[in-house]
Amino acid sequence: MPSLASARYGKDNVRVCKVQRDEKTGVHTVTEITVCCLLEGQIETSYTAADNSVVVATDSIKNTIYIKAKEHPVDPPELYASRLGQHFLDTYPHISSAHINVIVHRWTRMAVDGAPHPHSFFRDGQETRNVEATVARTPGGGSSGATNTTINLKSSIAGLSVLKSTGSAFHGFVRDEYTTLPETWDRILSTDVDCAWTWKPFDSVAAVERGAAERFSKAWESARDIIMRLFAIEESASVQNTMYKMCDRILEAVPEVDKVGFALPNKHYFELDLSWHKGIKNTGKDAEVYVPQSGPNGLIKCEVTRDASTLPHR
Numbered sequence: 001m002p003s004l005a006s007a008r009y010g011k012d013n014v015r016v017c018k019v020q021r022d023e024k025t026g027v028h029t030v031t032e033i034t035v036c037c038l039l040e041g042q043i044e045t046s047y048t049a050a051d052n053s054v055v056v057a058t059d060s061i062k063n064t065i066y067i068k069a070k071e072h073p074v075d076p077p078e079l080y081a082s083r084l085g086q087h088f089l090d091t092y093p094h095i096s097s098a099h100i101n102v103i104v105h106r107w108t109r110m111a112v113d114g115a116p117h118p119h120s121f122f123r124d125g126q127e128t129r130n131v132e133a134t135v136a137r138t139p140g141g142g143s144s145g146a147t148n149t150t151i152n153l154k155s156s157i158a159g160l161s162v163l164k165s166t167g168s169a170f171h172g173f174v175r176d177e178y179t180t181l182p183e184t185w186d187r188i189l190s191t192d193v194d195c196a197w198t199w200k201p202f203d204s205v206a207a208v209e210r211g212a213a214e215r216f217s218k219a220w221e222s223a224r225d226i227i228m229r230l231f232a233i234e235e236s237a238s239v240q241n242t243m244y245k246m247c248d249r250i251l252e253a254v255p256e257v258d259k260v261g262f263a264l265p266n267k268h269y270f271e272l273d274l275s276w277h278k279g280i281k282n283t284g285k286d287a288e289v290y291v292p293q294s295g296p297n298g299l300i301k302c303e304v305t306r307d308a309s310t311l312p313h314r
């Protein structure tokens with residue numbers, strides 16, 4: 001007898017652009033987001049018994065995403081996602097959790113004649129600011145069967161492409177009969193930063209809302225600043241060590257965050273021996289022309305928490 005082990009459904013790739021107009025100054029603010037909203041709950045019979053009475057149509061979920069974007073600010077995305085998720089719990093008693101992902105795309109204000117333009121923007125890179133929110137019913141105290149809400153938020157930066165042309169080494173690694181990589185004390189280091197920070201759980205939308213703009217946007221700015229600063233100024237011994245230091249600094253800067261993690265591709269730039277052409281020197285200290293590799297690439301991940309006892313046992 002088969003058994004439905006897990007099920008969630010909803011709408012993905014819902015694109016929303018919100019324009020906020022300041023009537024006094026004429027300054028517009030544009031936020032473009034892509035939303036995924038998946039619901040879980042007592043929906044098993046829709047899968048096992050063709051019972052659509054438990055299904056909130058994904059089309060209605062899409063409509064709700066638009067309506068909530070009209071009713072509330074979409075910035076910070078952590079608060080918008082929490083409100084959207086809470087709506088589904090408040091409205092549909094058989095829905096037990098809502099999983100909301102929001103991707104915020106960059107629209108950076110143009111400077112024209114040295115002044116910020118009131119209503120013109122440009123995309124200055126593929127970098128996104130993201131949030132994954134899970135808004136879930138949790139058993140309340142007492143015997144009434146009442147439930148509380150728990151909101152788990154994970155914020156992230158993804159697709160921030162960075163490169164440094166020196167200040168990165170990699171040596172002392174395992175050398176055996178499988179090794180061809182030479183040790184290096186000076187190499188190009190490049191990656192697309194994917195950094196996520198997990199907030200201590202919130203027990204209501206009101207708790208998320210308290211100081212939200214400050215809290216979430218400041219954390220994002222701090223994380224982005226720390227990542228760029230450390231990447232630039234640190235003499236990197238490895239991707240592993242650099243990312244660990246970044247985690248440590250972000251945990252220090254944002255006290256309400258429990259865990260910070262990175263997934264960093266190591267995008268290789270190979271030196272090129274051109275000595276075959278008139279003895280040209282283009283390696284080691286003479287390296288100028290490099291060959292960027294599209295793949296394979298290293299992929300280095302870690303998560304760092306405040307408490308070492310939460311690390312897996314070996």
Ligand SMILES: O=c1[nH]c(=O)c2[nH]c(=O)[nH]c2[nH]1
Nearest residue numbers: 170181237238239240266298
């Ligand atoms: O920083 C690095 N970490 C590695 O684990 C690794 N492996 C490799 O081939 N190059 C690098 N660089």
